[in-house]
Amino acid sequence: MLGVFGEEDTSITVDSVNAFDAALDQLGIDNEIYIYEGVGHAFANPSNAGHDPEKTADAWGKTVDFLARTLQ
Numbered sequence: 001m002l003g004v005f006g007e008e009d010t011s012i013t014v015d016s017v018n019a020f021d022a023a024l025d026q027l028g029i030d031n032e033i034y035i036y037e038g039v040g041h042a043f044a045n046p047s048n049a050g051h052d053p054e055k056t057a058d059a060w061g062k063t064v065d066f067l068a069r070t071l072q
Contacts, residue, residue, distance in 0.1 A: 001030065004036070005033070020033070021033040039052045044059060
């Protein structure tokens with residue numbers, strides 16, 4: 001499982017992401033959880049005022065890498 005989150009997201013909080021991550025680990029579910037500092041929800045959306053191109057590129061790279069490794 002891959003999860004990409006913004007630290008400043010008010011609907012999916014860092015605490016809830018950390019709890020989700022811990023639950024996945026406890027259940028033995030392979031996961032990669034990334035929390036990007038300084039951005040909120042939809043930071044990858046170019047029409048969003050909080051769009052961050054650098055973090056978007058990094059998250060996209062992680063997504064492509066994850067898919068390449070898991071979809072075989």
